[in-house]
Amino acid sequence: MLIVYGFICFTRSEAIVIDKRYPVSLLLNCLENVIELIAKGISGENHKDFQLEFEAYWCHIVKGKIYGAIDTDNYNVREINLWCETSESNFTIVASEKNIKNTEVIMNTLFHIDIYQEEKFRCIYIPLKHGTSILPPAAEEEWDYSFVKNIFSKHITKKSKQKFQRIVRRKGNSTKKLEFIIFGLPLSNENTALFAYVMPGTGIDYLHPLVQKPKNVNLIPLMVERWHPNYLLNRTGGNTEVADKHVAIVGVGSVGSEIATRFAKSGVQHITVIDNDILEMDNVYRHALGNDSVYARNEDNQLINVPKVLALEKEIRRKYPFTQVTSLPKSFVELWEEGSINWKDYDLLVIAIGLANQEMDINEKMHSMKQPPPTIYAWNEPLGIGGHSLITLNNEKKGCYQCLFKPMEGKTIHNRSSFTKPNQDFSKDLTGCGSIYVPYSFLDSEKTAMLVVENSLKLLTGKLQDNPLLSWKGDDSQLKSEGFATSHRYSSNKDK
Numbered sequence: 230m231l232i233v234y235g236f237i238c239f240t241r242s243e244a245i246v247i248d249k250r251y252p253v254s255l256l257l258n259c260l261e262n263v264i265e266l267i268a269k270g271i272s273g274e275n276h277k278d279f280q281l282e283f284e285a286y287w288c289h290i291v292k293g294k295i296y297g298a299i300d301t302d303n304y305n306v307r308e309i310n311l312w313c314e315t316s317e318s319n320f321t322i323v324a325s326e327k328n329i330k331n332t333e334v335i336m337n338t339l340f341h342i343d344i345y346q347e348e349k350f351r352c353i354y355i356p357l358k359h360g361t362s363i364l365p366p367a368a369e370e371e372w373d374y375s376f377v378k379n380i381f382s383k384h385i386t387k388k389s390k391q392k393f394q395r396i397v398r399r400k401g402n403s404t405k406k407l408e409f410i411i412f413g414l415p416l417s418n419e420n421t422a423l424f425a426y427v428m429p430g431t432g433i434d435y436l437h438p439l440v441q442k443p444k445n446v447n448l449i450p451l452m453v454e455r456w457h458p459n460y461l462l463n464r465t466g467g468n469t470e471v472a473d474k475h476v477a478i479v480g481v482g483s484v485g486s487e488i489a490t491r492f493a494k495s496g497v498q499h500i501t502v503i504d505n506d507i508l509e510m511d512n513v514y515r516h517a518l519g520n521d522s523v524y525a526r527n528e529d530n531q532l533i534n535v536p537k538v539l540a541l542e543k544e545i546r547r548k549y550p551f552t553q554v555t556s557l558p559k560s561f562v563e564l565w566e567e568g569s570i571n572w573k574d575y576d577l578l579v580i581a582i583g584l585a586n587q588e589m590d591i592n593e594k595m596h597s598m599k600q601p602p603p604t605i606y607a608w609n610e611p612l613g614i615g616g617h618s619l620i621t622l623n624n625e626k627k628g629c630y631q632c633l634f635k636p637m638e639g640k641t642i643h644n645r646s647s648f649t650k651p652n653q654d655f656s657k658d659l660t661g662c663g664s665i666y667v668p669y670s671f672l673d674s675e676k677t678a679m680l681v682v683e684n685s686l687k688l689l690t691g692k693l694q695d696n697p698l699l700s701w702k703g704d705d706s707q708l709k710s711e712g713f714a715t716s717h718r719y720s721s722n723k724d725k
Contacts, residue, residue, distance in 0.1 A: 279364050283414060283422035284452070286365035291452040293427070296340060297324040298457040301413055301421035304356045306385070306392040311352035311409055314342045322427075324352055324411070326457070335550040339456065352409035353396055353437075357384045359415045374446045377426065380412065381439050397437040406430050408438055411453060425451040458498070458551040468496045470690045474576040477501040479561050479591070481537050483671065484607055484616075485581035486517035487678035489541055493549040495686055501555040501575070502541055503564065507534035515671040518544055561591055577685055578604040583667075585634065585644065592630035595622060603688055606630045607681045609669045611655035612711065613703040614719070615648045616677030620696045623688055628696025646698055648719035649708070676701050 247255060269275040279286070299309065303326075310332065314321040323340050325332050336344050357363075361384045366372060385393075408430050414422040427449045428438050438446075455461075462469050476497050478489050481504045492500055508516070508523050522540040527533050538556035545554050557564065561582075564570050572578065578595070580588055588606055595601045603623040609616045621628030634642045643651035655667055680701055687693035702723075705715050 276362075276364075277417055280362065280414075280422075281416055281418060283363075283365045283416070284424070287422075287424050287450070288452045289368065290366050290371055291450045293320075293322065293449060293451045295322045295324050295409070295411070295425050295451050295453050296456060297411065297423070297425075297453040298326055298329055299324070299354060299411060299413070299423060299453065299455065300326050300457055300459065301356075301423070302459065304413075306356065306389045306396070307354055308396050309352040309354050309411065311350050312336075312342070312344050312347040313350060314340075314347045322409075322451070324409070324453075329458075329551075330553070331550070334546075338547060338550045350407055350409055352411065353393065354411045354413065355381065355385060355389070355393065356413040356421075357415065358386055361414060363414060371450065372448070374442060374448055377448060378439055378442075393437075393439075397440070398435045409451075410439065423453040423455070425453050427451060458496075462496045468686055468690070471496050471686060472498050474689050475499040475501070475574065476577045476579065476685070476689075477503060477575045478579045478581060479503045480580060480582035481541050482506070482512070482581070482583065483515040483669075483674040484583065484609060484677050484681075485579070486537070486541055487674050488579055488581060488607065488681050490517045490545065490548075491678055491682040492685070493545050493552045493554075495682060497689075498551060499553045499555075500545070501557065502538040503557045503559065503561060504537045505558055505560045505563070506537050508537045508540050509534060515669070515674055517541070561587070565594060572598065572602060573600050575602045576689060578602045579607060579681060579685070580604060580630075581607045581681075583608050589631050589634065592621070596629065601626065605681060605685060605688075607677055609667075609673045609677050610648055611667050611669055612708040612713070613669065613673055614705055614708050614715065615700055615702045616673055616680065617646050618677065618681045618684060618699045619646070620684065620688065620693070620699070623696050624694050633698075646700060646718065647716050648700070648702060648705075650714040650716050653713050655713070673703070676703075 266275070295311070297309070308327070309324050310327055311322065311324040314323070321340065321342065323336060323342065323344075325336070329335065333344050336342055357380070363380065363384070407427050409425065409427050411423060411425040414424070416422055429443050429445060429447060431438050431441050431443050433441065458472070459469050462472070474497050476492055476499070478485050478492075478500070481489055481502045485502075485504070489500055489502055508518060510520065510523055512518075513520050513523065518537075518540050522535060522544060524532050525535045536556075536558040538558050542554040542556040545552055557570075561580075572595075580591055582588055582591075588608075592604075592606070595604050601622045604621050606619045606621070607617070619628065619630055619633065621630060633644050633646055635645055636642050641652065649655070680699055684693060684697075684699060702719065705719065708715065
């Protein structure tokens with residue numbers, strides 16, 4: 230619900246379905262809703278709605294913007310980092326909580342500014358008391374100094390005022406320049422509305438303009454465009470419950486690279502990627518990375534292939550700068566023999582090598598540990614027939630990758646979860662044995678990655694307690710057209 234410059238908006242425009250055959254019905258419906266809205270406004274029945282839409286009203290009176298990473302779950306008065314980038318054609322204000330890691334890299338990635346080259350100002354975040362009821366300014370109305378100071382005086386706790394005084398009296402603060410303040414208004418839906426001001430300093434050391442009115446008062450209202458990671462995750466479907474989890478992916482080829490990228494999107498803020506392979510042009514049409522990640526120049530200016538983990542780290546940092554990525558360009562066996570990693574430190578280990586012999590070896594090593602992390606094995610089958618995810622060592626530490634391969638006397642062992650009939654060779658080559666590959670597409674890798682990440686998030690948040698084998702089943706037409714056969718498991722229904 231918005232009332233802006235004489236216009237009343239009672240619903241979002243995208244929620245209205247317009248039937249051109251009956252235009253009058255739309256008009257009548259609008260009038261009915263507008264009349265009802267005005268009646269509720271006169272009676273004060275929708276007072277709460279004005280507060281819930283505080284920021285929507287606020288944005289119509291502002292004269293500038295702060296790009297702010299504000300943790301609204303922290304109810305303490307505190308100082309926020311704030312920089313102003315000024316040029317002949319641009320004036321950009323960026324604010325950030327002091328505890329956000331790699332601030333300079335994030336600022337450069339998101340806003341393309343170098344914080345060491347920009348002027349820094351004092352900014353204080355002031356959370357108002359729960360239960361504070363403030364109506365937003367009406368259209369074209371601006372609050373004066375007395376009104377803003379009254380908000381500060383009456384709607385913060387005694388403890389917050391004391392904290393505020395300690396901040397402004399801190400040595401080394403400049404009070405002769407501009408002062409920025411950001412207010413946090415608690416809402417009835419447990420969210421927080423943000424509104425901000427910039428004002429001139431008092432010119433007197435240790436005295437803030439909210440305490441002592443400056444000679445020339447000029448309060449400039451600012452809106453806060455948020456970019457704190459918790460806000461972004463909540464806004465776009467991420468999961469703040471997994472922000473403190475550490476996940477390792479062994480094997481970042483077609484499936485593993487998709488898994489790593491999806492973990493970053495999901496809100497996991499520490500990812501380790503392990504692989505000793507390089508990225509090649511042959512990989513890119515079913516890999517999460519593109520052609521631009523394949524080559525780099527070394528110190529001698531020679532063109533070289535980039536290790537997959539380094540290329541993936543660079544891409545994730547570029548897209549999701551809040552995610553901490555550790556890249557280890559080594560094989561699992563190398564790291565195990567070195568003893569350089571404490572595998573217990575991971576909340577989850579994902580194995581996406583796609584080679585059964587190596588994965589059985591890893592399975593044996595994980596089961597030999599006293600406190601192994603939950604370990605998930607992920608792999609595709611050829612020609613779009615399906616993909617699989619096996620969870621092991623979760624909770625009661627059950628589940629075993631080796632057990633999928635049942636020995637049969639006189640025959641080669643095969644994966645019992647397979648949708649293809651045993652003892653078929655699906656490998657292809659384009660230019661000889663050096664170019665051998667198993668045919669499956671990027672769509673298959675994405676489906677398997679989604680299967681893995683969806684269930685990994687359930688595991689990490691305690692919603693998945695057991696160690697299931699999970700599979701997605703694709704279409705068998707291409708497989709059969711090339712003369713191959715499906716397994717008995719493929720012909721079973723979903724329940725079986």
